[in-house]
Amino acid sequence: MTTKTVKELAEHVGGVVHGDQTVPITGAATLNEAGEGDISFLANLKYEKEVQTSRASAIIVSEEADLPDRVLIRCRDPYYAFMQVVVLLYGHREHEKVGISPRASVAANAAIGRDVDIHDFAVVLHDVQIGDNTCIYSNCTIGPGTKIGRDCVLYPNVTIYDGCCIGDRVTIHSGTVVGQDGFGYATHDGVHHKIPQVGGVVIEDDVEIGANCAIDRGTLGDTIIGRGSKLSNLIAIGHNTKIGPYSLLVAQVGIAGSVQVGHHCVFGGQVGVVGHIKIGDQVKIGAQAGVINDVPDKLSVVGSPAWPITQAKRSLTLLKELPEFRKKLRELDKSLRRLIQDG
C-alpha cells in the first residue's frame, strides 16, 4: 500500500478536486466500510444517503454531484475512476517469478516462451505452446497440443484438455476445466453410445474465468468464449456454444450446447439456457431465468421460462393478487345469480 494525496489521485483518474486536495489517502473502501484515510465512490445516486454517514476522507463522484461538505473527485465515470485508484493503491496480484520448477513435468517438445513460470507438480504435455510471461500454477495439467498465449495466469488445479487454444492475457481460476467432452450420445435400443467429441475450445484474449467452471469442447468445430468476456464461478458451457465478446456471466450460469450469444450480454446468477438457440447482442437475462427461445438484441428477460421483463413484472404482480381474483369472481357469480333469480 502507498499513500497518495487527493490531488495525485485526481490527476491519475483525470478528475477535478472539490475541497482540500492535500488530504492523504491510504486505502479504498465502500461508503459504508470506509474509515479515516480511505477514498470511496458514489456511482449510483440511490446510495447518496450513505454519503452522509460515511467516514471516507474523500469520495469519487460524477461531474454533476453536489456534496458541498465533502472532499470530492469529480469525474465522468466514478466507478471506473475508483477501479483506477484501487489499482494504484493496491496493485494487482503479483506472481512470483519461479521459472520452470524441477518438480513440474514439462514435455521435451513443449514450446515454452520467455519468463514463463511453471510451478511444482504442474504437467505440460507434448506439443503444448505457452507464450511469454505466462504463469501456470501448481497441479495444473495442460493437455497435448494445447496453445496458451502470453501474460496468462492459470491458478492451481486447472485442467486444460488436449487441443485447446487460449489467447493472451487470459486468467483461469482454480478447479476450472476446459475442453472436457461434451454431453453427446446417440441412444440406440436403450443404450447411450458416445459420440467422439473431436472439436476444441477457443478462449479469446482478455477472458477471465472463475473457479470450478466447466467448458465443454466442441463435438465437431469449437466452443468459443469471446474476447474480453468474464465468467464467474461454477459455470457450465456446452459443446459448440459461442459466446460473443465482452459478455458477463454471473456464477452458476449453465448454457447448453450450440447456443450463440452476442456481445455485451449480461447473464444473472443461475441462469439456464437450452441448446440450439440464439441470444442477440446486449441482452440482459435476470438471475435464475430459463431461456428456451431466441432473444433479440437488447431485450431484458426474466423468469423460467423467460419472457420480457416488462410483461413478467405485470403477471407476477397479478400472481400475488390471485386470492383477490378468486374472491371477486365468487362475488360476481353470487351477484349475478341473485340478479337472475330476482329477475
Added chain:
Amino acid sequence: MTTKTVKELAEHVGGVVHGDQTVPITGAATLNEAGEGDISFLANLKYEKEVQTSRASAIIVSEEADLPDRVLIRCRDPYYAFMQVVVLLYGHREHEKVGISPRASVAANAAIGRDVDIHDFAVVLHDVQIGDNTCIYSNCTIGPGTKIGRDCVLYPNVTIYDGCCIGDRVTIHSGTVVGQDGFGYATHDGVHHKIPQVGGVVIEDDVEIGANCAIDRGTLGDTIIGRGSKLSNLIAIGHNTKIGPYSLLVAQVGIAGSVQVGHHCVFGGQVGVVGHIKIGDQVKIGAQAGVINDVPDKLSVVGSPAWPITQAKRSLTLLKELPEFRKKLRELDKSLRRLIQDG
C-alpha cells in the same frame, strides 16, 4: 482422419445409398456447418429446411426420407448411424501408454492390473485395486481401499475417496469428486454434529461423469450410479441416492439424499430433486424443474414445484393472460353494478 466413400460408410452403418456412392467423405458436421467432403445427418424432420442450404456432400437420413437431389444414406436410426460414422472417421480419444510414472505415488500394496497408465503426480493409496488397461491421469487421487475396474479413464484432477467401487469402462472427467461425505448433521442445542458417513459409492459399468461433479458417499449403505447412465458437468448427487441404469442427467442437476431414480430417465439442466422421494422409470424432467414429490413411470414434469407438463403448459399460458383476466373481471364488475343500479 481418413477418407471413405459413401458406399463404404453405408456398408459400415448398414444403410442404403441413394445417389452417387463414390463420393469421398473426409469429415462429419451438422447440416449448417458441413462443407465439401462432409457427411451430415437429418434425424428430426423439423430441420429438413436446413438440408436445402447445407453444403454437405452426403446426408444420413431415415428410411422414409425423400430428398431426391442429395446423396443420401438411408437407415433406421440416422443419429446412431452418424455416431458410427464419426467414430469411423475420427475415432475416440487415444490414451498414450505411459505405464506407471515414476513421478506418480502408488502404494506398495495397491493391486494394479496389466497395461495400466498412472500419470505424473497421481496418487494411488493403500489397498486400491485397478483393473487392466485403465488410465489414471495426472494429479488424480484414489483413496484407500477403492476398486476401479478395467478400461476406465480418470482425467486429471479427479478425486475418489476411500472405499468406493467403480465398474468397468467408466469415464470420469476432470475435477469430479466421488465419495466425499454427505451433508449429514444432527442439530442439538443449536450446534450441528457431524454424522459419520460410513457408506460408499458404487459407480456401475459404462457410466460417464462430466467435469466438476460431486457424488456423495452413503451415510450407511451406498450411493449408486446405475449402469450406462451418463452425467454431464457440475452435478451434485446426495448420499444414498440410487440412480437406475441408462439415465441421462444434464449439467448442474442436483439430487438430494436417499432419492430413488428409475432407468432411462432424462433430467434437464439445473433440475433439483428433494430428498427421500422416488422417481419412476423413463421419467422426463424439464430443465430447472424442482421435484418435490414421487413421479410415476413415464411421466414428463416441468416447473418448480414440478407438475405434469400438460397441466403446466395450460396454467403458464394463462399466467400470461392474467392482465386480460383482471381487465375482464373489472368490466364484468362494472357491467353488473350498472345492471343492479339500473334494475
Added chain:
Amino acid sequence: MTTKTVKELAEHVGGVVHGDQTVPITGAATLNEAGEGDISFLANLKYEKEVQTSRASAIIVSEEADLPDRVLIRCRDPYYAFMQVVVLLYGHREHEKVGISPRASVAANAAIGRDVDIHDFAVVLHDVQIGDNTCIYSNCTIGPGTKIGRDCVLYPNVTIYDGCCIGDRVTIHSGTVVGQDGFGYATHDGVHHKIPQVGGVVIEDDVEIGANCAIDRGTLGDTIIGRGSKLSNLIAIGHNTKIGPYSLLVAQVGIAGSVQVGHHCVFGGQVGVVGHIKIGDQVKIGAQAGVINDVPDKLSVVGSPAWPITQAKRSLTLLKELPEFRKKLRELDKSLRRLIQDG
C-alpha cells in the same frame, strides 16, 4: 465396528431402555434398511408406520413414544442420540499419520505445527501457518500467507489462495476453492476492467465445506463463513458476503456479493441470493428460491422471486386453478350479456 448391548448404548446417550437391554447391536441403519443386529431411530412421528416393518433390533425414540413390542431407547433428542451411537459404533474417518511427505512442496519459511500431515504433491507456499494435527491431503495448494488452524482436514485437490484465514477444526472437501478473485469489473467504453480483489476469506472454527465449492475473497475486506456453519457441494459464495454462525447451505446454493446472512439460517438446494441484501437470523429459504430483498428474522420464504411461504402456497394453488378461473370468467360474461340483452 464394535458390538455393544442396548444397555451400553442407552448409557452412552443418556437414554432409558424399554425391553431387553441385553440385545447386542453391531450396526446402525434407517428403519427401512436395518436388519438383525442394527439399531435405528424414529425422530419424526410421520415415519411411525415404518417401525412396523422395520427389522431393526432396537430403536431410539422420543421420551413419549409408545411402541410396546419393540426394544427401545427413549431419550430427549433421538436423532442426536442416533448420531452419538453411529460415532460410537463406526467412529469418524481416521487420517493416517504420514507426517510431511518428501514429495510435498513446503516453503522453507512455512510455520508448520506438531503432528501435521502433508501428503504427496501438496504445495504449501511461503509465509503459510498450519496448526497442530492438521492434515493436508495430496495435490492441495495453500497460497502464500494463508493461516490454517489446528485439527483441520483439507481433502485432495483443495486450493486455498493467498492471505486466507481458516480456523480450527475446519473440514474442506476435495475440489473446493477458497479465495479466488470475486467478480468485480468496472465497465468503461464497453470494456470490463478488473478491480483488484485485495480482501481475504475468513473461515471460522468448526466449519465444514463440501466438494467443488467456490468462496470468493473480498474486494476490500473479507468474505466470512461463520463458526459452525456447514456448506454442502458446488456452492458459490460471492465477495464480501458474510454468513453468520451455525447456518446450513444445501448443495448448489449461490450467494452473490456483499450479502449478510444471520445465524442458524437454512438454505435449500439451488437457492440463489442477489447481492447487497440482508438475511436475518433463523431464516429458512426453500430449495430453488431466488431471494432479491431483505428477509427478516425467522421468516420462511420460497419461490423465485422469493416470498413468504404462506402467501406463496396460496397463490401457487390458485395458479393450478387458472383454467377454472378462465372458464368461470367466460360463463359469467355470457350470463351477463344474456341478462343485458334480455333486460
